[in-house]
Amino acid sequence: MQPPPIALNFADLGRRAEAMLEELAAISAEPDRLMRLFLTPEHRRAADLVALWMREAGLEVFEDALGNVRGRIGEGPRLLVGSHIETVIDAGRYDGTFGVVAAILALDELRRAQALPKFGIELIAFGDEEASRFPTTLSTSAAVAGNFEEKTLALADAGGVTYAEALRAYGKDPVRIADAALKSGEASAYVELHIEQGPVLEAENQPLGIVTAMVGQTRLRIEVTGEASHAGTVPMDQRRDALAGAAEMTLLAERIGREAKGGLVATVGSIEAKPGAVNIVPGIVRFTLDLRAAEDAQRKAAIERFTREAQTIAERRRLEVAIALTHEIATTPCDQRLQDQLAAAVAAVGAKPVRLPSGAGHDGMSMVKLCPIAMLFVRCRGGVSHNPAEYASPADMGLAIAALVRFIENFRP
Numbered sequence: 001m002q003p004p005p006i007a008l009n010f011a012d013l014g015r016r017a018e019a020m021l022e023e024l025a026a027i028s029a030e031p032d033r034l035m036r037l038f039l040t041p042e043h044r045r046a047a048d049l050v051a052l053w054m055r056e057a058g059l060e061v062f063e064d065a066l067g068n069v070r071g072r073i074g075e076g077p078r079l080l081v082g083s084h085i086e087t088v089i090d091a092g093r094y095d096g097t098f099g100v101v102a103a104i105l106a107l108d109e110l111r112r113a114q115a116l117p118k119f120g121i122e123l124i125a126f127g128d129e130e131a132s133r134f135p136t137t138l139s140t141s142a143a144v145a146g147n148f149e150e151k152t153l154a155l156a157d158a159g160g161v162t163y164a165e166a167l168r169a170y171g172k173d174p175v176r177i178a179d180a181a182l183k184s185g186e187a188s189a190y191v192e193l194h195i196e197q198g199p200v201l202e203a204e205n206q207p208l209g210i211v212t213a214m215v216g217q218t219r220l221r222i223e224v225t226g227e228a229s230h231a232g233t234v235p236m237d238q239r240r241d242a243l244a245g246a247a248e249m250t251l252l253a254e255r256i257g258r259e260a261k262g263g264l265v266a267t268v269g270s271i272e273a274k275p276g277a278v279n280i281v282p283g284i285v286r287f288t289l290d291l292r293a294a295e296d297a298q299r300k301a302a303i304e305r306f307t308r309e310a311q312t313i314a315e316r317r318r319l320e321v322a323i324a325l326t327h328e329i330a331t332t333p334c335d336q337r338l339q340d341q342l343a344a345a346v347a348a349v350g351a352k353p354v355r356l357p358s359g360a361g362h363d364g365m366s367m368v369k370l371c372p373i374a375m376l377f378v379r380c381r382g383g384v385s386h387n388p389a390e391y392a393s394p395a396d397m398g399l400a401i402a403a404l405v406r407f408i409e410n411f412r413p
């Protein structure tokens with residue numbers, strides 16, 4: 001017989017989440033903005049705090065070879081819950097960390113009410129979701145799903161430190177990465193709570209949303225080579241200006257996004273010009289392109305068009321262009337049965353089970369190789385994310401945590 005649902009104080013859960021998020025937000029590489037990159041001293045401090053909270057919630061805690069903080073309780077195939085604790089540069093305090101804090105609070109509520117389920121549960125605080133340090137993403141969840149790519153170890157950060165070196169400096173042994181993986185029979189599902197990071201729930205005046213799918217992404221690193229030359233002496237028609245070429249390619253990417261039907265988005269988010277001086281025509285420019293679409297074929301066609309037309313721009317300007325693929329992932333649907341169970345949990349806390357796709361990437365995109373996945377979104381103010389103004393109200397967060405408790409109480413693999 002199903003035990004009765006435990007009593008929950010939604011407002012109190014929201015307040016506790018807010019206090020924990022505030023503590024985590026104080027752990028930053030810089031005093032004036034939140035920046036907590038993968039495998040840094042800040043990551044270490046956040047991981048230690050999260051491990052402490054997990055232990056206080058009654059979990060048996062360990063760290064794997066990637067620095068993922070993992071807390072287990074119960075026996076048998078595990079329901080996996082969690083999110084990531086590293087951040088983008090100049091981050092808000094909710095992206096990722098809310099999902100970790102929410103899972104800790106949900107399990108703590110169940111433990112205190114002596115209502116933990118019979119099945120196994122594992123809470124995971126991942127470390128590499130944001131791609132803010134190394135040109136890779138989701139590598140720590142890929143490792144848990146048994147899919148870590150060996151070539152990731154050779155990738156270098158902006159300071160030239162490789163992923164493998166950073167792991168060793170963090171006290172981890174890259175040789176042990178395979179040990180982080182769960183076998184398929186060990187995980188029954190992966191469920192993540194996250195702020196929406198977009199404006200849909202706010203526009204619909206609803207606090208919670210069930211994710212239907214996460215859109216596919218392609219990321220490119222583009223290098224444009226021209227010729228560095230004197231900014232005063234070389235006439236305009238004789239220059240090979242790599243930055244002017246990259247600017248035209250940036251506008252090409254924007255045009256591809258604007259002309260697409262059905263929500264394709266294209267972003268040049270990082271650009272550097274070399275040598276980078278006021279009086280030198282730039283000789284080399286490197287920039288990134290992030291392109292996402294719900295339809296994989298549409299995304300692929302857009303990448304083909306960008307590659308073709310960037311080449312034409314380069315030829316016309318007597319430049320060279322080299323395009324490298326740094327990340328590619330297909331649109332990832334969430335499991336229908338888990339979506340329905342989340343919808344029941346959302347209804348059980350009195351909210352409307354709105355369904356919506358995610359334009360953001362999440363660890364579920366790699367966990368799907370291990371087990372069925374699902375996500376619950378929480379409304380965020382103005383749809384603002386990857387920005388210090390990111391905000392979710394304690395009331396909405398409390399409701400989401402309560403929904404996670406109801407989901408766990410009624411979970412059927």
Ligand code: GLV
Binds near residue numbers: 130359360361
């Ligand atoms: C992760 O936040 C992403 O979608 O880029």
Ligand code: MN
Binds near residue numbers: 362
């Ligand atoms: Mn995130």
Ligand code: MN
Binds near residue numbers: 088095130386
């Ligand atoms: Mn993010």
